[in-house]
Amino acid sequence: MQLYSFFNSSTSYRVRIALALKGLDYTYLPVNIRTGEHRDGQYVADVNPSASVPALVDGEFTLGQSLAIVDWLDARHPEPRLIPSDPELRARVLELSYLIACDIHPVNNLRVLRYLQDEITLSTQQKDAWYRHWVADGMAGVERLLVRAAREHGGPWCFGAQPTLADCCLVPQIANAQRMGCDLTPYARSLAVYRHADEHPAFVRAQPQRQPDYAA
Template identity: 75%
Template structure:
């Protein structure tokens, strides 16, 4: 398998965690989204029509979008499972994962922040305020879900799931952007526990071949 990835992309980070948890080898192919490589015709036409990272190539099969990729990996390589089989547990994991992937990440990703800066001409202070606002909105929801339904050292139980895989990169990015996350102790506890796990550590941005400080 091949993974088109950018070290600091939280969506790429998710897939790297999934691959590491399942022990699946892959070739890392860097795509620099800061310089616009993900929008180049060769990449868009040949690899990922959505002009984004990550993209997974498995033989003749190509797939973009991190949630779709992780569902594919779960179907092709079921152990360890990222999504529980029991309907209630599966739904709970997807609830939290969707909160991160659909409510927090899309409004704070690089293309949105650049649009705010380059097109709408907001100040750096306004851009930072935007980022912090949506982090707080989303993380408050995450914390409430964990307080009501969370158990064990992970989001939901004694093993990592899709919920943890989506939460950890989001927390890492928020910390990198200087957000105060002290109001979300349960989420921070999950993050700390996950960060000590070999698969999560292996997938971290600083461990990737295209990492730059």
């Protein structure tokens, strides 16, 4: 397998965690989204029509979008499952994952922040305030879901004793929020899961600073 990735992309980070949890080897192919490589005509035509990262190449099959990739990996390499087969637990895991991937991330990704700065001409302070507002708004919901999950499932992960897609989404989101100087102290349960993941070899292996294209 090949993974087109950018070290600081939270969506790429999700997939790197999933691959590491499943013990799958892959070739890392860096795509620098800061310099616009994801919009290169050949990359868009041959690899990822959505002009984004990540993209996974598995044999003759190429797939973009991090949640679709994790679902594909579960179908092809089902152990350990990251999207549970139990209907209720599956729904809970997807509920939390979608909150992060569909509510928080889209309004705070690089292309949105650049548009705010370059086209709307917000100041750096205004742009940072935008970012922190939507992190706080979204993480409040994440925290409430995790508190409920702790009551229902216990365990050190988002949903019990094993990591799921929810953990693959939560850890990159918190890492980015920390990097942007967001106040995360109100989200005790979220931080507890994050700190637990920080000691797991698969999550460590997937960290941005451990990728071949890392640049501070």
